[in-house]
Amino acid sequence: MNILQIDTSVLGDNSVSRTLTAEVVAELRKQHPDATLVVRDLDKEAPAHLSNSLLPILGGPKDGLDAIQQAELERTETWLREFMEADVLVVGVPQYNFSIPSQLKAWIDRIAQAGRTFRYTENGPVGLATGKRAIVVSSRGGVRPSEDALDLHEVTVDTVFRFLGITDITYVRAHGLALGQQAREAGVAAARTAVAALNDEGKLAA
Numbered sequence: 001m002n003i004l005q006i007d008t009s010v011l012g013d014n015s016v017s018r019t020l021t022a023e024v025v026a027e028l029r030k031q032h033p034d035a036t037l038v039v040r041d042l043d044k045e046a047p048a049h050l051s052n053s054l055l056p057i058l059g060g061p062k063d064g065l066d067a068i069q070q071a072e073l074e075r076t077e078t079w080l081r082e083f084m085e086a087d088v089l090v091v092g093v094p095q096y097n098f099s100i101p102s103q104l105k106a107w108i109d110r111i112a113q114a115g116r117t118f119r120y121t122e123n124g125p126v127g128l129a130t131g132k133r134a135i136v137v138s139s140r141g142g143v144r145p146s147e148d149a150l151d152l153h154e155v156t157v158d159t160v161f162r163f164l165g166i167t168d169i170t171y172v173r174a175h176g177l178a179l180g181q182q183a184r185e186a187g188v189a190a191a192r193t194a195v196a197a198l199n200d201e202g203k204l205a206a
């Protein structure tokens, strides 16, 4: 089993999602001691935002690229390969300004490639990254307005993963982190309960 751990928080050692992605991975490795692990830290190596000059690295002819484009092409191909080879994605997704961290969006803009991770058909788009599980560690200062809805930042990740063909998505939520010490501890405890309940399939127990 190949695990791809993606961390995106800018809070370094104070990050809750980073602590929890590590705990999720430790839980998975307990169950699968021979699992391989790739850790991608999108804070330490943030992808440059997609721009007109970087567009050629996503498609079309690759000759004539300048040194920057060539380097970005190589980084992109590494990220894309890691993504496609992963059986389980463990992704830390804090809510920043009502959305996902821009580092994660920039990574998505690199790996969402027509003909590679999805394709268009007469009947609409089809995801090519099938057979994977995603465990999303969702952290935020506030709380969801309702228990049965995805949170704002979760909607983006959920929509992108499903578009790319990943339908097995589990949420480990640490919410209410900015609502005082008691709420913070309760949010982290709820997430740890969810991590402990990850069963052999990497899903939450019913």
Ligand SMILES: Cc1cc2nc3c(=O)[nH]c(=O)nc-3n(C[C@H](O)[C@H](O)[C@H](O)COP(=O)(O)O)c2cc1C
Pocket (backbone or CB within 6 Å): 009, 010, 011, 014, 015, 016, 017, 018, 092, 094, 095, 096, 097, 098, 099, 139, 140, 141, 142, 143, 177, 178
């Ligand atoms: C730049 C920034 C923006 C934030 N925006 C939001 C927000 O829109 N909604 C929210 O509930 N919390 C927000 N927070 C709080 C974070 O979601 C919270 O600190 C959480 O712990 C982040 O996860 P992390 O510790 O892994 O970084 C924000 C924090 C930062 C640093």
